[in-house]
Amino acid sequence: MIHYTEHLLSNGLRLLIHRTTDTPMAAVNLLYNVGSRDEEPDRTGFAHLFEHLMFGGSENISSYDRALEFAGGENNAFTGNDITNYYLSLPASNLETAFWLESDRMLNLAFSPKSLEVQRNVVIEEFKQRYLNQPYGDVWHLLREATYKVHPYQWPTIGKETGPIAEATIEEVKAFHNRFYTPVNAIMAVAGNVDPKTVVALAEKWFGPIPSGKPYSRNLPQEPAQTARRERTVERDVPANALFMAWHMAERKDQRYYTADLISDILAGGDSSRLTQKLVKEQPLFSDLSAFLTGDDDPGLFVISGRLNENITFEEAENAVTHEISQLIQTPPPEKELQKTKNKIESMLLFSQLKITTIALNLCIAKQLGDTSRINTELDNYLRVTPAMIRQEAALLFRPENTTVIYYKKNNTAPHA
Numbered sequence: 001m002i003h004y005t006e007h008l009l010s011n012g013l014r015l016l017i018h019r020t021t022d023t024p025m026a027a028v029n030l031l032y033n034v035g036s037r038d039e040e041p042d043r044t045g046f047a048h049l050f051e052h053l054m055f056g057g058s059e060n061i062s063s064y065d066r067a068l069e070f071a072g073g074e075n076n077a078f079t080g081n082d083i084t085n086y087y088l089s090l091p092a093s094n095l096e097t098a099f100w101l102e103s104d105r106m107l108n109l110a111f112s113p114k115s116l117e118v119q120r121n122v123v124i125e126e127f128k129q130r131y132l133n134q135p136y137g138d139v140w141h142l143l144r145e146a147t148y149k150v151h152p153y154q155w156p157t158i159g160k161e162t163g164p165i166a167e168a169t170i171e172e173v174k175a176f177h178n179r180f181y182t183p184v185n186a187i188m189a190v191a192g193n194v195d196p197k198t199v200v201a202l203a204e205k206w207f208g209p210i211p212s213g214k215p216y217s218r219n220l221p222q223e224p225a226q227t228a229r230r231e232r233t234v235e236r237d238v239p240a241n242a243l244f245m246a247w248h249m250a251e252r253k254d255q256r257y258y259t260a261d262l263i264s265d266i267l268a269g270g271d272s273s274r275l276t277q278k279l280v281k282e283q284p285l286f287s288d289l290s291a292f293l294t295g296d297d298d299p300g301l302f303v304i305s306g307r308l309n310e311n312i313t314f315e316e317a318e319n320a321v322t323h324e325i326s327q328l329i330q331t332p333p334p335e336k337e338l339q340k341t342k343n344k345i346e347s348m349l350l351f352s353q354l355k356i357t358t359i360a361l362n363l364c365i366a367k368q369l370g371d372t373s374r375i376n377t378e379l380d381n382y383l384r385v386t387p388a389m390i391r392q393e394a395a396l397l398f399r400p401e402n403t404t405v406i407y408y409k410k411n412n413t414a415p416h417a
Helices: 046-053 064-070 092-107 112-131 141-146 170-180 196-206 255-268 274-280 313-328 337-352 356-368 371-377 378-385 389-398
Strands: 004-009 012-021 024-032 075-079 084-091 186-191 231-235 243-246 286-293 301-308 403-410
Touching: 004 196, 012 196, 012 274, 012 356, 024 092, 024 356, 046 112, 046 170, 064 075, 064 092, 084 092, 084 356, 092 170, 092 186, 092 196, 112 170, 141 231, 141 243, 141 301, 141 403, 196 286, 196 301, 243 313, 255 274, 255 286, 255 301, 255 313, 255 337, 255 378, 255 389, 274 286, 274 313, 301 313, 313 389, 313 403, 337 356, 337 378, 337 389, 356 371, 371 378
Parallel strands: 012 186, 231 403
Antiparallel strands: 004 012, 024 084, 024 186, 075 084, 243 301, 243 403, 286 301
16 A cells, blocks of 8 residues: 655646655656657657757756755656656655756756757657667557557657657747646656655745646547558568557546456466466477557557467468457456466556656556556555456457558568578
């Protein structure tokens, strides 16, 4: 059980506090309600670019990282489809430094042409290294483009291409900051060896004077139900053929999400999972197989991917995966198998409660989803799933017309290591 207190500043900033005396450290997590789904189709990649710009210095602090290191801290950040998240840890005795740093870049971020140019080049280079020059690196561009036709999940967080980032202007960057990086659009969590009253006082001191900003309300186009199978074949310079299969699934707050998550573990959650046992070990069709959810707030994707062994055709591989899925649809999993999968989830959730950085993040995510108490009810959502629910969800999820397949073909004209 994670105990916490909540405090709402007059400018709209939501503050969550978890106190523990098991550590001399404190973690601060600041979640902004903006992700790649909030970008314009011709200006993709901005949320991720801004994650980088937030480390380019503010008007009062030239180097965020250096100031935090002086206080004995470390930090990182990530951009998702739904949120942009910043987190740090430092000795609890230096907690005010974190409030100083985070409040200053929320209010006084430096918008210099030099910082924009540096971070723009960093992001473009990341795009090239991770998505253009990496084996299978463009698969998420291909999958999202194929599975989504109207919802902005149709592009990855890095963006569709580098053009919009290369063309970004100071005016566009400032407008993005003013729209999204405001107290009313943020959630802050502090976890560790802290006094809640002191945390509230620090929040009021450093964040209280910041103008609230305008509340942001999404009005995104909803993805229509997929009515026909989609498939695409691409040929790339990769070491092996690979199969990627995707299905539209329920949103993050739906009970069906948790059922689908258990299905992903039953199918490919470790060495004893069905796909690994049958198609990697017993009939070596694949060298590796995985099943996972994209975990999006809006309806996301259930994905199965694997690299084929030599001389195995795409038809053989896909038919084998489809056969194992059909077994799950025809016959509910034994209670013992389902319980083993639940036990794994329970262990993972309990382990996540040992790190204050994870606790702070999970508090923010729960609040973002509409109810902070979700941090203590996630396990219940898994435990209530029955074998019959697994069978029902599998039948609904893995419908032929809901299927998208990418055949990622090895280019045989080039040598491979």
